[in-house]
Amino acid sequence: xxxxxxxxxxxPRARRRKVEERARALIAEEMSLQxxxxxxxxxxxxxxxxxxxxxxxxSRLEKMx
Numbered sequence: 001x002x003x004x005x006x007x008x009x010x011x012p013r014a015r016r017r018k019v020e021e022r023a024r025a026l027i028a029e030e031m032s033l034q035x036x037x038x039x040x041x042x043x044x045x046x047x048x049x050x051x052x053x054x055x056x057x058x059s060r061l062e063k064m065x
Contacts, residue, residue, distance in 0.1 A: 034062040 008016055026036065037047055037058075044058040051058070 032062065033064075037062070 008019065011019065026039075031039065037044070044055045044062075048055045048058045
C-alpha cells in the first residue's frame with residue numbers, strides 16, 4: 001500500500017497544488033472528522049471498510065476531541 005506522500009508525488013504538479021490548497025482550506029475551517037466525512041459524502045461504514053476497522057471505531061474517533 002502506497003503512503004500518502006507516495007501518492008501525492010505521483011500526481012501532476014497542478015493536481016497536487018489543488019489538493020494541497022484544498023487541504024489548507026479544510027484545516028483553516030477546523031472541520032471535525034465527522035464534518036470531513038460528511039463533506040466527502042461517506043458513511044461511517046464505508047470509512048471503516050477503507051480503514052480496515054469497524055463502524056463503531058469510526059464513531060469513537062469522530063467523538064474524540
